[in-house]
Amino acid sequence: MERVICTCFVVCGLLSIVQGGSLIISEKFMNGDVLFLWNGDIAQEYDIQITMDKTLSDWDRQTVTQYTVEDALLYDSIGIDVRLPGDSSNNKMTYSVSKVESYVGDSVNISWTAPFFPRAGAYTVYHTGNVNRSIIVVTSSGATFDQTKYEYQSRPFDSTKIGFNIRDISRTDAGYYNGGLSPEAAWSGGGVVLIVHDTPSKPKIQGNLNIMVDSYSNLTCSSFSNTAPEYYARLHPLSYTWYVNNTKLSETRETLMLRVFRDHKYNHYSCTAKAKLESDRSDPVIINPMYTPDKLTILPEPLLNSDDKLAVKEGETIGPYTCTADCNPPCDITWKYKDSTSGGFFDVASTGSLDSQIVNRSIGVYRCISKFLPDSSFKKIESIRLDVLCRPMFDYMDEFKTRYGCKSGDSMYVPVSVPIIANPPPKESDITWSGPTGQLAICSNVLQQNVIYKHLVKSFIPIKDRNFFGNYTLKYERESLITVTISAEELRINKSDLTEINNGGLIGLEGTVVVKVPIISDSLPLTSHITWLNPNGLMISDKSIVLQQTDGLYNYLITSILPVSGAKQFGNYRMLYDGNLITTIIIKEKDINMSPSAVLRKGNNSLSTMGLLISTILLSVLGTVFLGINIYHLYSRRKQANRKHDENSIGTAFYATQPNEQTYRNENKTEEHIYSAIDLQQE
Structure with missing residues (x-):
């Protein structure tokens, strides 16, 4: 109209x-x-x-x-x-x-x-x-x-x-x-x-629609007046009407400011502009309230024990589980598990869904991790802590000593620490040891290690006499876990006695040195386990070794005849037993050419007058009986003969001689020295 x-x-x-x-x-x-x-x-x-x-x-x-x-x-x-x-x-x-x-x-x-x-x-x-x-x-x-x-x-x-x-x-x-x-x-x-x-232009709502909860959002109803002339329109600004879900609000200004809550995501906001005439209503906008999750939810809910852990036997499965979080925009949810041994976390699922998992003892935790993409620093975690049950067993991953050396006696004990895997911890009352003498009446202690399922069983095994040397088996509830061997302690130098270096020429063995080394050993040494290394580090094969027991139950004397020829053969000689160094001696040129007045040395190579007496007696006896008969054969055949080391029981002289060899014995009231003439064929 x-x-x-x-x-x-x-x-x-x-x-x-x-x-x-x-x-x-x-x-x-x-x-x-x-x-x-x-x-x-x-x-x-x-x-x-x-x-x-x-x-x-x-x-x-x-x-x-x-x-x-x-x-x-x-x-x-x-x-x-x-x-x-x-x-x-x-x-x-x-x-x-x-x-x-x-x-x-x-x-x-x-x-x-x-x-x-x-x-x-x-x-x-x-x-x-x-x-x-x-x-x-x-x-x-x-x-x-x-x-x-x-x-x-x-x-x-x-x-x-x-x-x-x-x-x-x-x-x-x-x-x-x-x-x-x-x-x-x-x-x-x-x-x-x-x-x-004229009606104002249809408004457009501008502003940050993606905004964090508890922040303030400013929505602007943008329209322009179509009233003319312009110099009149600028004097009469537009008024505005705001609507939320078609309900009129009291705000008449161009900008609507409101505090954002989570439920704002259900609201539709629109506006109109008015001069003399009112504009069409703007297209509605929806505020996107962004918020982090208050908590994470894992379904089905794990059944936890009194320690807030999920008890499961090793080798069994857990899950599947679904981890969810109420956050906007949707959170990035992943699963990780913690390796109890290394302490590190490892990816197991890239979404909130965790498939069934086979559990082993090293898995301590499954962790649901939620990250909020607008805030890189935000992280929320919900964990399922595991109580992995496993029967006691020997921990092969740890270093463990299975062989021990020891003396015997009423006050002798061997400390043995056995690494055990078990959860729950093994009961000390169910731990037993059995050995050569039967089951031991000892108590063991269980110590917790760096992870929950690792333990250390500490025991002290008595070695009262030689009958206690042998194999010992650790048992838990009568089930064998590990066996260790306890042997007599390896031989060592008897520092209370003398080490002798004698000129073999004094007994007719030119170019040789007779070395006598006193040792202590809880078990009977074997001459076949004794080796000598010359100054060049080479093993001496052309040698003779004799073992005899001396005073005391564990005291022995090792007598060795070593060939020494040429200046290159002078220097350090090392005696080894089972590859382990026992002692080192120094052989000098004067030891080959020395007179009977300088034949004994202590372990520090000092001279002793006792060597003079012994060497003199040996020289007279050997020279009288056999020297004239066999001297020729010694020099012609000693380089080609095979050597054999015989081993006899304690208290008996042991000879390293070829069959049919002549043995010379010289006795005095203080010591018994047993020598063997090498490669002397009996006439």
């Missing part, structure tokens, strides 16, 4: 000569502002006072001949009073602001009163909008205009009451209308401002 705005008649002083004053004041309407101008000297100071409606401004002294009042459409009338300094005469003018409002598509009547109508020539009506243009030309006999758009209504044509109609209003018709004899009249006072209203 067409709406028509009634004609607005404006009567105002276009040109005023102030009563009693000398200034002539005129006005212009320029893009929403009113410009007052007066004649005068631009170097002259003037006192100016403005009246806007009924509000008076303070006097303002300026050196100007014009004054601009901005945003004139805010007022119905604007007055000015200009005085010369010291002169109380008033020079006043009042500008009446005439406005006509219409809507797009309507028709409107525009009218004002001109100060005069020209007797000759034409009166032109001007429209100043985006451009300045003439729309109607009136003479005393008629009017020229676009009849589809305008209709000139004043009669007679030369009437000073100017009136016309504008059809089918659009926003381009908005602006300032005035008339006169020249184009400058388009801006002169006394015209009418046509205001055209």
Whole structure:
């Protein structure tokens, strides 16, 4: 339906000569502002006072001949009073602001009163909008205009009451209308401002829709006014109406600020903008409240024991489990397990679903890990701690000594620490040891190691006499776990006795040295386990070794005849037993050429007079009985003969001789020394 705005008649002083004053004041309407101008000297100071409606401004002294009042459409009338300094005469003018409002598509009547109508020539009506243009030309006999758009209504044509109609209003018709004899009249006072209203643009809601819970979201309803002219629209900002789920809110500002909660994700927000007319409603938006999970949920819920652990036997399976978290955006959920041995965590599932898992003793924890992608520092963890049950067994992964050496006696014990895998920890009362003498009446201690299923069983095994040497088996609830061997302690040097180095030439064995080494051993040494290394580190194969027991149950004497020929054979000689170093002696050139006065050395190679006595006795006996008979055969065959080492029981002399060898014995009241002549064939 067409709406028509009634004609607005404006009567105002276009040109005023102030009563009693000398200034002539005129006005212009320029893009929403009113410009007052007066004649005068631009170097002259003037006192100016403005009246806007009924509000008076303070006097303002300026050196100007014009004054601009901005945003004139805010007022119905604007007055000015200009005085010369010291002169109380008033020079006043009042500008009446005439406005006509219409809507797009309507028709409107525009009218004002001109100060005069020209007797000759034409009166032109001007429209100043985006451009300045003439729309109607009136003479005393008629009017020229676009009849589809305008209709000139004043009669007679030369009437000073100017009136016309504008059809089918659009926003381009908005602006300032005035008339006169020249184009400058388009801006002169006394015209009418046509205001055209249209609906504001459809709003768009802008703002951060993805926002953390407990933060504040600012949503802006963005629209622009379609009211014209622009200098009117900017003085009348839009008002806004906000809706949540079609329910009107009290907020009328452009920006809606609200604190975000989790349930905001169910809300739809929209808005409208309004000037004279209200816009269409915006498309709804949904706030996406982002939040981290309060907790993680594992289903089905694991059945935990009193220690808040899931008890499971080794080799059995657990799961499947599903780990979920209420977070937005969805959390990144993974599963890891902890290796109790290394202490490290390892991936087992890349989603929240954990398949059935076969459990072993090294798995201590299955861990569900939730990460919140917008916050890289956030992490939430829910764990299933395992109590993996396993029967006691020997831990082959740990280093363990299975052979032990020991002396025997009432106060002799061998400490044995056996690594055990068990969960729960083994009971000390169920641990037993059995050995060569049967089951031992001893107690063992169980110590927890670095992981829950690793233990150390510490026991002290008594070795009362030689019958206790042998194999010992650790049992748990009568089940054998591991066996260890306890042997007599390896032989060692008897530091309370002498080590002798004798010239073999004194007994007819030229180029040899006779070495006698006292040792202690809880078990019977074997001559086949004795080796000698020459100064070059090479094993001596052309040697003879004799073993005999001396005073004391564990005391023995090892007598060795070593070939020494040439300067390269002098130096350090090492005796080994089962590859282990027993002692090192130094053989020098003088030991081959020494006289009977220097034949004995202590372990530190010091000389002893006891060696002189023994060597003298040996020399006389051997020289008297056999030296003349066998000296020739010794030098001709000793390099080719095979050597054999016979081993006899304790208390008997042991010989390393070929079959049919002659054995020489020399006895005194202090020691018994047994030698063997190598490669002497009996005649």
